[in-house]
Amino acid sequence: MIDNFNRFVIPNLDLLAHGLWVTVRICAVAFAMAVAMGAAACVIRLYVPGVRYLAIGYIEFSRATPIIVQLLWVNYVWPELFGFPQSVEWAGIIALAIQSSGYLAETFRSGIEGLPRGQIEASMAVGMSRSRTFRRIVAPQVLLVMAPSIVNQLAVVVKASTLVSVIAIPDLMYDALKIVNQWFEPIEVLTSVAVIYILTIFSLSAIAKRIADYFREKYGLAAYA
Amino acid sequence: MIAPTLSPASTGGPILRCSNVRKSFGANEVLRGISFEIPAGSVLTIIGASGSGKSTLLRCLNHLEQPTSGEVYLDGEPMGVRIKPNGTRVPDKAANIARKRAQIGMVFQQFNLWPHMTALQNVTEALIQVKGLDRAKAADLGRNTLAKVNLLEKADDYPARLSGGQQQRVAIARALAMAPKVMLFDEATSSLDPELTGEVLEVMRQLAQEGMTMVVVTHEMGFAREVSDRVIFLHEGQIDQDGTPEEVFVKPTSERCRRFLSSALS
Numbered sequence A: 001m002i003d004n005f006n007r008f009v010i011p012n013l014d015l016l017a018h019g020l021w022v023t024v025r026i027c028a029v030a031f032a033m034a035v036a037m038g039a040a041a042c043v044i045r046l047y048v049p050g051v052r053y054l055a056i057g058y059i060e061f062s063r064a065t066p067i068i069v070q071l072l073w074v075n076y077v078w079p080e081l082f083g084f085p086q087s088v089e090w091a092g093i094i095a096l097a098i099q100s101s102g103y104l105a106e107t108f109r110s111g112i113e114g115l116p117r118g119q120i121e122a123s124m125a126v127g128m129s130r131s132r133t134f135r136r137i138v139a140p141q142v143l144l145v146m147a148p149s150i151v152n153q154l155a156v157v158v159k160a161s162t163l164v165s166v167i168a169i170p171d172l173m174y175d176a177l178k179i180v181n182q183w184f185e186p187i188e189v190l191t192s193v194a195v196i197y198i199l200t201i202f203s204l205s206a207i208a209k210r211i212a213d214y215f216r217e218k219y220g221l222a223a224y225a
Numbered sequence B: 001m002i003a004p005t006l007s008p009a010s011t012g013g014p015i016l017r018c019s020n021v022r023k024s025f026g027a028n029e030v031l032r033g034i035s036f037e038i039p040a041g042s043v044l045t046i047i048g049a050s051g052s053g054k055s056t057l058l059r060c061l062n063h064l065e066q067p068t069s070g071e072v073y074l075d076g077e078p079m080g081v082r083i084k085p086n087g088t089r090v091p092d093k094a095a096n097i098a099r100k101r102a103q104i105g106m107v108f109q110q111f112n113l114w115p116h117m118t119a120l121q122n123v124t125e126a127l128i129q130v131k132g133l134d135r136a137k138a139a140d141l142g143r144n145t146l147a148k149v150n151l152l153e154k155a156d157d158y159p160a161r162l163s164g165g166q167q168q169r170v171a172i173a174r175a176l177a178m179a180p181k182v183m184l185f186d187e188a189t190s191s192l193d194p195e196l197t198g199e200v201l202e203v204m205r206q207l208a209q210e211g212m213t214m215v216v217v218t219h220e221m222g223f224a225r226e227v228s229d230r231v232i233f234l235h236e237g238q239i240d241q242d243g244t245p246e247e248v249f250v251k252p253t254s255e256r257c258r259r260f261l262s263s264a265l266s
């Protein structure tokens, strides 16, 4: 076992490290896009009556489609339809971002709708406009209250990202499978990779919980999370 | 230094005037023709049973609710409507309504402080965002106003760390710092533990003595009797009894008002 570990994992550390870097890169970019797209979809859904149904359709679609279908769809269909993405990596990022943005849009919405109405009235009562109220009172609180859920969504992105190997993105999972297929010795490599994912996800959850505790203590906020 | 509680000179007429205000929610007519005037520096108290329309009336005064018909005048100017040169009335722009709201302070039963801001930030927010004061000036004014409600030492605490009474005093400071022409209090002590109502009533009493124009909805009958210049008893959206505290509390002519008072005082 130690022997196999030394034979299959140690010599491939470079490869695994590179795979990990690809995973980190994909998750980070996809997550950032998902936050932006989710916020946009949420704001349109709540505040732009004319096109709110487009936003609802988008949110429902993104949440109802399995990630693997989205991956294949963006990777194989989009280039035909729209002429992009031009690389598998971008296809993976877009698919992950689409999926998470739907969940984040709903997270933001429940944050906004859970905000006590009186706070908005207090803001209007001192003469703040609707948009200023949104920027100064609503949005910051939604980010604070929802921060733990948002971090948890990042953990979901990391988990879902293991599937991007099916469109041949050389992420951590892909590189691990490559080593396994070379030697047909799955135990050590796959266990090591599992440990890396577990540690990543656990730390993200721990961070989410710390944030929740801190904000609850400081602002009494997570009460309506 | 004393924070300005009295606002710039007004026109001399009533600070607030309510003219035949009606408000319906669907088929439910909650206010059925309310008219009154509030002279500068006077305290009007509104009493009445739960559901009689007290909160709705206050909210119509600063246009958090738009009256279905009738008008509210702030210092002679109509709220929420614009009168065109040819005399027709059109709904006013949101920015104009907001500008007038900024001259009306409102204190809520649930305090409604913004939990992500310190006490001082709660007070300075509108000074900066609405009045356009720079940060230093706003902080100065904010501290003075917090000192007025005896909370200077809590300036940097978040609302979660404050007691209900302290939160409500911050909320009063937030409204007061804007130097409003009139302040509206909607059951400002109703969600406080009995031992905390005193400190809030004390601040309100002090404001009244300094000549702040106030409209107060309250169940604290002793307080109402003591500070009010005029008391209105609201019943099902109409003014059922109206007069000096003496007239309303001691010798009400309305049977309903008498019954309400005897149940409220027991």
Ligand SMILES: Nc1ncnc2c1ncn2[C@@H]1O[C@H](COP(=O)(O)OP(=O)(O)OP(=O)(O)O)[C@@H](O)[C@H]1O
Residues within 6 Å of the ligand: B025, B028, B030, B048, B049, B050, B051, B052, B053, B054, B055, B056, B057
């Ligand atoms: N936004 C609203 N939509 C529909 N009905 C409303 C709304 N706000 C108030 N009402 C109704 O208007 C009536 C008067 O309510 P209001 O809150 O003004 O009473 P109140 O005198 O302040 O009572 P309380 O002493 O319980 O605070 C109630 O029947 C209430 O259900």
Ligand SMILES: [Mg+2]
Residues within 6 Å of the ligand: B054, B055, B056, B186, B187
């Ligand atoms: Mg009420």
